[in-house]
Amino acid sequence: MAFKNSYLKKVYDDVAARNKGETEFLQAVGEVLESLEPVVEQNPDIIKTGVIDRIVEPERFIQFRVSWVDDAGNVRVNRGFRVQFNSAIGPYKGGLRLHPSVTGSVIKFLGFEQTFKNSLTGLPMGGGKGGSDFDPKGKSDAEVMRFCQSFMTELCKHIGADTDVPAGDIGVGAREIGYMYGQYKRLRNEFTGVLTGKGLTFGGSLGRTQATGYGLLYLTEEMLRCMKNDSVAGKTVVISGSGNVAIYATEKAQQLGAKVVALSDSDGYIHDPDGIKLDIVKDIKEVRRARIKEYVQSVPTATYTEGCTGIWSIPCDVALPCATQNELDGASADKLIQGGVTAVAEGANMPCTPEAVEKLQAAGILFAPAKAANAGGVAVSGLEMSQNSLRYGWTFEEVDSKLHDIMLGIFHAAYDASEKYGSAGNLVMGANIAGFLKVAEAMIAQGVAY
Template structure:
């Protein structure tokens, strides 16, 4: 049955409306499992909002929200050091601009496909809304693997990627940033090519170097923001980070700076990991050693065990390590925690989990958290610090100013504390029982929905 006709018949029937939306998505995008998982989780959590606000059903706001405003897919030709011609596939999804220009990272990883980019872009809408800043949701990337590539190969790829991408972005239209596989080196090459083709536009990318329009605290933002959010959540439970034992996955910027800020707050972090395995150091991870290996030497995390005698290296997932601890901070990649690993968290006495990566917990893992009263801070709220400081970088570029580290960090802390307040308030308003995942979805959605209603059927 046609969705719009069905809405007219079943305006009060929230279940029928959600069911119809899901069927439409499955029919349109049958092979996009990551996108479906992200959207269906949000749709389920919005049921109490739809019951309270039937106008959202009448106007089919969710039907618009789950459909990107536009999607670009393109080929990226480049030449490797051996002279071979290589072809990769690039994407940019401009998902929703109701509250501001599209904002979201570029991911370079072999797993990148349209489903993953759409799932990330959809999550970005709600995440950006929670920051309170005027930025819409978008995401992009390519199925290119930067690992093992020379600097010249990375440069040639990035220049080819931007040659096509620059047709669709602009300082007041769509402002990409970094994500997995896109750090300062890649942003520099991308920015240089954009400038070469269009003239100087410092506001076209965020995560730039400080020498050409970047913001202090951007590198630290997601990791610091994760701990600011976690600290606000824990304090609201009449608890403290001090003396807590923490497992962290990952060893990139998010993990490293979450480790740093957690230690500053008196917690002990005992693990870090990369794609091959993980380090367990019962005395607490040494921050300086991790930074030396990952940021200076660009090495593998197993080298930590060669430098620190108390540490052990294991292959596999850090979430299979059977030790007692208090807090889990997944900061690696999507779906890194499965149902069995979540059950192990319960056995190990975990009280809190806050996500530094995008959608690192499977749907079944999240159910285990909730069934066992683990307080869960979802990615769209807990890891919003990166995009928040990216938006602050946009503001600095517009003003032709550079704020000091303390000013940016102070604003970041306030934004993350306010994100927790928004989801806590939504949790109380809709009597969700400390379901902060639903609270984040509702708080992010309501701002976007009101803006979409105000702007009409567009």
């Protein structure tokens, strides 16, 4: 990290010393601290409050053992995590990720990012994240249920509707949320909005499934409109991933008149020059939980390629990385630029490496960072919390309208902050600053706890 400000450099060096080897977390902290240089220069008194020193340290980090029994009767052991990063503006809020790549560093980076993402939504939510290195892929429903019940048996001690409200993330969909909520209710003997992403029959919100993907397109559309006097209509779009975010980003992009030509999973990617047939993808991924390569069996004109990075060599106007962190590197950014891309918006959490972001911005490509672009999921999770508190439910149209307004508000908050602090159009800097300022103001107002 190249810091011009000596104070911010010291903060980063201290974080690096305390969190050695936690590359994802250090990457996220470094990006935010670099963005805050103009804030510190214009407001040097902020140093005395210690708010930046405090905001990079989680309030609480919980690690625990998760023991469960597989269908063969074998005892299996995984690690569970929950980081309660910051509660200055509301109860901790953030998803649960079940994937072999989950480590303490990944959970801390996600919780740190979540703090500023939640701040940008304008809703009263703090930042948290959790999960396990358990892999639900290839497991039976019974095995997933037993794992989720064991996981929640420990997690329930640390969460609550006014304390910490988890949601879904990679590997955690409606099935997993249902099993976890059932176990929480069983153990605590209470029916509260302690999890979001619940089924519609027990407190879930219409629009939650679509929220992250739809929100990504709402922000991308507003970015194109305001910064290029353009729109998504008529554009060729490449989307990585084929999970919830990618599927509903595809759906909304198609509704807005774009042509989505590629999707991927961890094995490889499909390219359909005529436009992705979403009904086929939904059957493969949501119904049969199969691999994306099966798409070419139903669409012979499409092609499937092993490996994921080649997806960015497909010429496109808009690229939406929606798979996982650091999936789009500098070389991939070069391919996108050569292919004529004009806008990139992050649907996953931190899917672009720092080198990729630098190259895209240097080439004049519009770039929307994850903490702004993929905030739709947590925004509707916040709306689900509101509905649970009211013991009431809004229509899909009401939720979608609120989501649309929130995403436009996020874009303008980030853009306005980028202008105010001397980097007009740099949405990475703008989103970091706008998200930080609200949390920092609340932390300063609440004093220092010794």
